[in-house]
Amino acid sequence: MVLPLSEAFWHSLTWFGDSGFLLPAALWIAVWLGIRNATRPSALLWLLLFGTAGSLIAASKIAFLGWGIGSATLNFTGFSGHTAISASVWPVACWLTVSRWEHRVRVAAASIGLVFAALIGASRLALYAHSKSEVAAGFALGVAVSGIFLWQQHRLPHPRVSWTLVLLSLATPILFLRPGNPAPTQGALEVIAMRLAGTDRPYTRADLLARRQKAPGIE
Numbered sequence: 001m002v003l004p005l006s007e008a009f010w011h012s013l014t015w016f017g018d019s020g021f022l023l024p025a026a027l028w029i030a031v032w033l034g035i036r037n038a039t040r041p042s043a044l045l046w047l048l049l050f051g052t053a054g055s056l057i058a059a060s061k062i063a064f065l066g067w068g069i070g071s072a073t074l075n076f077t078g079f080s081g082h083t084a085i086s087a088s089v090w091p092v093a094c095w096l097t098v099s100r101w102e103h104r105v106r107v108a109a110a111s112i113g114l115v116f117a118a119l120i121g122a123s124r125l126a127l128y129a130h131s132k133s134e135v136a137a138g139f140a141l142g143v144a145v146s147g148i149f150l151w152q153q154h155r156l157p158h159p160r161v162s163w164t165l166v167l168l169s170l171a172t173p174i175l176f177l178r179p180g181n182p183a184p185t186q187g188a189l190e191v192i193a194m195r196l197a198g199t200d201r202p203y204t205r206a207d208l209l210a211r212r213q214k215a216p217g218i219e
Contacts, residue, residue, distance in 0.1 A: 007126075007127070010123040010126040010127050011123075011127065013119060013120060013123040014082060014120060014123040014124060014127060014129070015182070016086070016090075016116070016120060017082035017083065017085060017086040017117070017120035017121075017123070017124075018082065018182050018183055019081060019082075019085060019183045019185045020173060020182065020183025020185070021173045021183075022085045022086065022089045023085070023183075024172055024173045025089050025093060025169070025170050025173070026046075026050050026085075026088070026089050028166075028169035028170065028172070029046055029089070029092055029093060029096060030043045030046055030047050031043075031169075032096065032159065032161045032165065032166065032169070033046060033096075033159055036157075036159070038157035039156070039157050039158075039159040041156050041157075042149075042152075042153065042156050042157070042159060045149060045152060045156070046092070046149055049088075049145045049148055049149055050088055050089075050145060052145075053084060053085075053088055053141055053142065053144075053145045054085075056079065056141065057078070057079045057081045057084055057085075057138075057141070058189065060078035060079050061077075061078040061079070061081070061186075061189050061193070062189055062192060062193040062196065063078070063193075064077045064078050064193075064203055064208075065189060065190050065193035065194070065202040065203055066192075066193030066194060066196050066197030066199065066202070066203070067193075067197050067203070068203040068207060068208065068211075070203075070208050071133070072208050072209060072211055074131070074133040075131040075132075075133055075134075075205070075208070075209070076131065076133045076134055076137070077131075077134065077203075077205055077208060078134065079134060079137050079138040079141055080121065080124050080129075080130040080134045080135045080137070080138030080139075081138065081185070082120055082121070082123075082124055082129075082130075082138070083117065083120060083121035083124060083130070083134075083135050083138030083139050083142060084137075084138035084139070084141045084142040084145075085142065086116070086117035086120040086121065086142060087114065087117040087118075087121070087138070087139050087141070087142020087143050087145070087146060088141075088142040088145035088146050089142075089146075090113035090114070090116050090117045090120075090146075091110040091111075091113035091114045091117065091146040091147075091150065092110070092113070092146050092149055092150065093113060093166065093170060094109040094110055094112055094113035094116075095109050095110040095113065095150060096159065096161055096166050097109060097161075097163045097166045097167065098163065099158070099159050099160050099161050100160045100161070100162075100163070110146070110150055113146075114143070114146070117139070117142060118139065121135045121138065121139050122135075190202040
């Protein structure tokens with residue numbers, strides 16, 4: 001259940017899961033991991049995991065926007081991108097910030113990042129941007145990315161990055177994207193989906209739910 005906080009609070013929180021903020025952060029993570037030869041396998045692993053998740057998010061959205069592929073029963077139109085990217089990036093970013101500290105501090109930092117991602121997911125529900133199934137699926141996908149990446153770190157050379165560099169790199173999107181203003185990702189996906197499907201408008205949640213009303217019990 002979403003806490004009854006102000007709409008302004010949820011809008012402020014949800015911006016920290018916007019692709020305009022987190023996609024550059026994800027690239028910076030790859031940069032800091034890729035600087036040293038010893039940690040380049042970690043950089044490659046991160047790019048593979050994050051790239052796979054991003055592709056799944058985009059594919060699920062395009063499939064719905066272009067062809068209406070979704071679940072009326074679950075009220076599912078695709079992964080919540082904000083939630084998935086947040087659960088992928090924030091635990092790893094927090095872990096990397098304290099990468100020079102001891103193991104238990106790194107675990108605590110990653111856990112804080114995961115909680116923050118969960119709150120961003122809650123903001124998507126509070127703002128009626130996604131259904132519970134979409135947020136849950138997005139969170140599961142993001143946790144799979146960050147979880148697999150962090151779990152593999154005991155087998156790979158451990159990165160040791162200055163926390164100031166990590167925080168400065170996380171702040172760089174503010175130079176290009178005004179805080180609170182979402183990136184035009186959704187609009188771009190709508191255009192791509194319409195062109196691929198040859199339709200004159202994207203499918204909407206209302207179309208999906210209307211289909212359920214016309215055929216009760218049938219997805």
